[in-house]
Amino acid sequence: MGDVEHEAEVAHGEETGLVFHPLDQFIVEPLFGDGPIHWYTITNVTLWMAIAVLCIVLLLVVGTRGRKIIPTRTQSVAEMAYGFIYKMVEDVSGKDGVKYFPYIFTLFLFIVFANFLGLVPTSFTTTSHVAVTAVMALAVFFGVTILGFVKNGAHFLDLFWVKSAPLPLRPVLAVIELISYMVRPVSHSVRLAGSITAGHAVMKVFAAFAASALIAPLAIGGMVAIYALELLVAFIQAYVFSILTCVYLKDALHPSH
Numbered sequence: 594m595g596d597v598e599h600e601a602e603v604a605h606g607e608e609t610g611l612v613f614h615p616l617d618q619f620i621v622e623p624l625f626g627d628g629p630i631h632w633y634t635i636t637n638v639t640l641w642m643a644i645a646v647l648c649i650v651l652l653l654v655v656g657t658r659g660r661k662i663i664p665t666r667t668q669s670v671a672e673m674a675y676g677f678i679y680k681m682v683e684d685v686s687g688k689d690g691v692k693y694f695p696y697i698f699t700l701f702l703f704i705v706f707a708n709f710l711g712l713v714p715t716s717f718t719t720t721s722h723v724a725v726t727a728v729m730a731l732a733v734f735f736g737v738t739i740l741g742f743v744k745n746g747a748h749f750l751d752l753f754w755v756k757s758a759p760l761p762l763r764p765v766l767a768v769i770e771l772i773s774y775m776v777r778p779v780s781h782s783v784r785l786a787g788s789i790t791a792g793h794a795v796m797k798v799f800a801a802f803a804a805s806a807l808i809a810p811l812a813i814g815g816m817v818a819i820y821a822l823e824l825l826v827a828f829i830q831a832y833v834f835s836i837l838t839c840v841y842l843k844d845a846l847h848p849s850h
Contacts, residue, residue, distance in 0.1 A: 615797035619721050619790065637717045638725070645706040645719070652702075674702065678835065685839035689846045696736075697842075700729060701835040708789060708827030712820065720830075721790045723782055730782035733838050741845035752848035781837060785830050792823045 624635050652674075656667030664672060678698045682690055704720060711718025719725050741749040753770040755763055796819050802812035 615794040615801075618793060618797060619718070621722070638719050638722065641710060641717045642707070642719050642725070645703055645710055648706045648710070649699075649702045674698075681832075681836060682839055682842075685836060686843045686846065690839065690842050693842060697835055697838050700733075700838060701831050704729075704785070704834055705828060705831035708831060709824075711789065711793065712823055712827065718789055718793055720785055721793060723786045726782035726786045727778065729834070730778040733781065733841060734778040737838075737841045737845040740842075741848060744846060745848055749845070749848045752844055756849075777841065781834065785834050788826060788830050792819065792826055795819055796823065 621630060621636050621638055623630055624637060624640060628634075630636060652667065652671050656665070657671050659665075660668060675698065678701050679691070679694055682694045682697055686693070707718070707720045707725075710716055711720065741752070745751075753767045753774065755766045755770065758766055796816055799812050799816040799819060803809050803816065805812070
């Protein structure tokens with residue numbers, strides 16, 4: 594009975610032009626064939642991640658190949674991105690963190706290109722999937738943790754021991770600090786995926802309303818406004834992910850409170 598009602602609702606929606614499937618755009622599908630998806634299957638996620646990597650290569654390698662004193666537009670964009678992230682790493686992580694700049698710069702460029710490519714009509718937003726963002730977040734988490742122990746040994750545990758607090762409170766604060774540290778990859782990954790998913794879902798809803806003649810102007814206006822906002826969010830989320838990585842890196846290099 595439920596299936597019949599669902600089919601009736603879909604049919605009614607198709608008649609009125611109001612069909613809401615805002616999450617369909619996040620479905621992972623194989624590029625070749627219709628079989629089950631395995632870890633080695635080439636999917637739409639694979640394609641758009643590869644396109645993001647290609648865009649980075651075009652910007653940093655091809656676009657700056659003929660470097661000039663008076664830079665071209667592509668060279669200017671590459672230099673501004675380089676200087677912007679380098680300054681951020683230096684300011685947040687300190688001079689010791691600059692040696693890890695290439696990794697953070699790569700993270701930033703991949704996320705920002707993946708976010709912007711996801712705003713292209715009929716494209717796929719790879720950063721809307723926690724499976725993608727979690728891999729990056731876990732790489733940061735394990736990387737800074739290992740680095741913290743390598744650089745500081747057992748003194749890395751000073752990160753959880755708040756020496757400025759009264760002695761009776763320190764064990765309690767240590768537990769809180771440890772829990773906070775362990776949930777870092779969760780918040781790091783979910784923040785990015787959740788923000789991107791929410792914005793794209795809202796745009797899809799506005800696009801569905803645009804099919805109705807009565808509210809089409811309002812829906813199109815709202816969709817344009819949300820799209821402009823998502824352009825800003827695409828950059829901000831890449832920046833937030835990168836600056837949090839710098840903060841975690843600083844904790845690994847200088848764990849003392």
